[in-house]
Amino acid sequence: MSANTWRQPTGDGDIPPGAGQATTSAGNPPGKGTTAAVHRAGRPARRFWSARRIPAAIVALLSVAAIGLLLYDVVSVRADRPGMSWRRRLAEELATRPLHDIWMTVGAAVAMALGLWLLLLAVTPGLRGLLPMRQPTGIPRTGEVRAGLDRHAAALILRDRAVRVSGVQSARVDVGRRKVKARAQAHFRDLNEVHADLDAALSEAATNLGLAQQPTLDVRVRRPKKG
Numbered sequence: 635m636s637a638n639t640w641r642q643p644t645g646d647g648d649i650p651p652g653a654g655q656a657t658t659s660a661g662n663p664p665g666k667g668t669t670a671a672v673h674r675a676g677r678p679a680r681r682f683w684s685a686r687r688i689p690a691a692i693v694a695l696l697s698v699a700a701i702g703l704l705l706y707d708v709v710s711v712r713a714d715r716p717g718m719s720w721r722r723r724l725a726e727e728l729a730t731r732p733l734h735d736i737w738m739t740v741g742a743a744v745a746m747a748l749g750l751w752l753l754l755l756a757v758t759p760g761l762r763g764l765l766p767m768r769q770p771t772g773i774p775r776t777g778e779v780r781a782g783l784d785r786h787a788a789a790l791i792l793r794d795r796a797v798r799v800s801g802v803q804s805a806r807v808d809v810g811r812r813k814v815k816a817r818a819q820a821h822f823r824d825l826n827e828v829h830a831d832l833d834a835a836l837s838e839a840a841t842n843l844g845l846a847q848q849p850t851l852d853v854r855v856r857r858p859k860k861g
Contacts, residue, residue, distance in 0.1 A: 684760030766846045795839040801828040829855045
């Protein structure tokens, strides 16, 4: 998720100051910097799991259709009626075609790909756009409540904080699950100073988001292109 904007008038930030501490990298060269925000106390939260309704519905419908056709064919054979022609043809093809046949290879590859896709959906949580937030400690029954922050909303908060830094003309912020990339253009002030202030501001803002896993900041500042 990313957010991009031009400089806005300086004003009070959306995130209350002093809610957390952050480390800065003022000594980094202009245009490049990586800083890890301080992890505040709190219990780590697990990622949110997707319901996978669409894949589950597709698999269920296909399974019901296949089982229904097979059951109908079995009943027909038990009633002394000829089985379906497609089943007899399929059984004949499977019995006579060699394993190195191109259609056997393609069918096996498709079945393996579908199986791996379903296995991947089963073991991964999904919902990559939702970042889990930390659960507070020392408060009863907080384990029953889970909070999450949308990556696009987090990008908007960090972007608004970035454009309030003196010297920043425009800023673009991309928020990932483990890393935040900030790209800013400075139209005045020294790049070292702008980079240090921007790095400190985004570190504090990222800490105050209250995420379960504090992201690493990658801050780069450059001059606008001329012409």
